[in-house]
Amino acid sequence: MTSPSVSREAYGAASDRLVAETASITAPQLVTVADEILSVAGLLRSDLRLRRALTDPSRPGSDRAGLIESLLAGKVSKAAVDAVSTLVAGRFARPGQLLDATEHLGVDALLASAERDGKLADVEDELFRFGQIVAGDNALTSALSDANASLGGRVKLVEDLLKGKAHVVTVRLVEVALTGFGGRGFEASLTRLVEATAAKRDREVAYVTVAKPLTDAEEQALAAKLSGVYGRGVSLKVDVVPGVLGGVSVRVGSDLYDGTVLRKLNAAKQAFAK
Template identity: 45%
Template sequence: MNGASREALASARERLDALTDNTAVDAALLAEELAAVTALLDREVSLRRVLTDPSQAGEAKAELAGRLLGSQVGGETVDLVSGMVRSRWSRSRDLTDALEELAYSADLTAAQRTGDLDDVEDELFRFGRIVASSSELRSALTDARADATAKAGLLRSLLGGRANPVTERLVVRLVAQPRGRSLEAGLDALTKLAANRRGRMVAVVTSAVPISDSQRERLGAALAGIYGRQVHLNLDVDPEVLGGMQVRIGDEVINGTIADRLEEATRRMAG
């Protein structure tokens, strides 16, 4: 997002945080309702365009949203969506992208309230590793011809009782409503969103063998010193790295593996 949409999303995030600071608000229900509104506006493109039309008064758009949603969702959701349509959006799709992010954030808030946010973050990463290692599972979950209900059922059979309920809800929603995004990109975005709730970065650490707790603590402290903020480590094991480790933070990669050094040496010899 850029321009007006970025400002509108920042305001919406602030309103969501203010709303969910009140523990009387059911964050999980709020997430479900925001996801339903996202799906509605994805289907009803003309309605989405009306609600983001810059030539229409913000209050008129808010009143329209209230009339349409008032009997379908709770008051907190209506107030939040009404505030969002009062804002100016650079593209109509930006509104639904923002609603989707708020839905995910509300579910993560529910996990944070119960002290389960770390578990959810780790489970999202682990599920991504499972999908990456199984082409059959990935195909089943991303097949556009497959019924969304069937895919949701498959996920519940895999995750039910094994993962936190918030993790299950997030993954089911991501698979059922991919919105043109790959499963890998969606899981990565969810992991980063979970980390951002604690004001920390995410590092994917790949090593030839599992690292010890003391190594994990030292690495976390070193990265926190480099980046000036807490860094959450997602650990992966890949024997092909041939020793050492690779650390990926966003688009930045820190390579310290034997395989990487061998590859570099090969390139230099070829040159």
């Protein structure tokens, strides 16, 4: 999260509360808690007055927590109520920060469920592969990215595409991306969720573009080299693009290492054009 320290403190307290409340439940039960928290995020997204009331600095934290507890009582689990009320009791500089924090809390619960199920790496790969499928289909990109289209219709499209082919957490995270995770567009949200999943595994994500598939040995060597550079494990996301002609392009965060033949040709053309 990029919010001020007061928001991070509130998030940390809520996250700790959620971990404590859900320590003994199963992975599917944790998905249910995550869905409940994300439903609260949906409520906050649709109700600016509520967001303002829950972040009003003139009201004591206990008063704000009591307000959200009264709204959620009997509608969601105790774990969800306790986590969200702990979040609301903290201080936020802007109403939008509370929405972002609530979304993050729900996503963290989903990732914790996948981790508990031993499927976190699978979820990461499924999210990336789905992003590639979307990026390669203009009609699908338009259908899923259209914020003016019915959210229910877009959710159904995702469920139809992924039913029986992806982990339940993957499907739910794609649905989170449809709502614009952290205020981003769909594709950017999906990318951020891939990276959040990798971070849960204490890994950086390296986006690799090549003209032809890498061998297992080449992937292992590249991952080892990047791990040495970044001081932690690296998760390779390889995209095969014949148009780059040869070489390798690697992006990790804001770092770009472009050694493709296409880039070198373009650089040569620019040099001759001067």
